[in-house]
Amino acid sequence: MNLTSNTILITGGGAGIGLALARQLAERGNRVIICGRSEMALLQAQAQVPGLLIRVCDITDQASRQAMVKWLNSEHPRLNMLFNNAGIQQRRLFIDADALADLEQEVATNFTAPVRLTGELLPLLKQQPSATIINVTSALAYAPIADLPVYCATKAAMHSFTLTLRHQLKATTVRVVELAPPIVDTGLGGNERSAGTAGQRMMTPQDFASEALVQLASGQDEVLVGLAAGARKMGEGLFERMNG
């Protein structure tokens, strides 16, 4: 896959994995647009990465998302790459009273909104000589961690959606790629993850983005970075080992 001269939207590009991808893709000569809810985070990202284009958008808010889609159609009609990257992660213990707090927001951010955005941008993507949708899932899509039950389920759903969308679009010019990170050192889910063995196995967002772009450039349908490759192979066979 050609990773220069594209017009790219990265949802959740103001921090973490999205920002690392945005930086490296901008350095390779792409036009990169990032979106997120916090204008401050987007402005800070723009100050760090010259040339980044920013758009305040809550992808779970229909009006906000559709305004962005309209803006992309008029201002960036050559958009040919979409990274469905924005995500949130919540610990939920179903023996606790607040297990269902913010359930809809987690499901919407990680699943419903990227599916809607994909459908809303497809008419534009299909107009391009070639286009790519990259869905950011997780190693946890294949083997869940017990205290992240809804997060893992949304990532498994996104994995499944990616397979079927790829199949449906195979006669078009739009490719569909899954990008599954391992544990990456970002603000996802708060800072609890830095402790213990998870912390020891974390990749930096920069190293993750470098490896992901090497695999993306090679044209793979599934970009499985670090321990995501083993998780994809072993699937739920890893569950007891991971949660023992």
Ligand SMILES: NC(=O)c1ccc[n+]([C@@H]2O[C@H](COP(=O)([O-])OP(=O)(O)OC[C@H]3O[C@@H](n4cnc5c(N)ncnc54)[C@H](OP(=O)(O)O)[C@@H]3O)[C@@H](O)[C@H]2O)c1
């Ligand atoms: N870090 C890991 O270990 C890891 C592992 C596997 C998969 N992933 C996946 O990688 C992706 C990026 O995660 P990350 O680790 O980089 O997390 P992060 O540092 O917390 O970044 C998440 C980004 O998503 C944005 N976002 C959240 N809700 C949004 C919404 N409703 N609309 C628009 N933007 C929204 C946030 O910006 P605002 O708050 O300003 O909106 C932020 O820029 C996620 O899909 C995550 O599930 C991460």
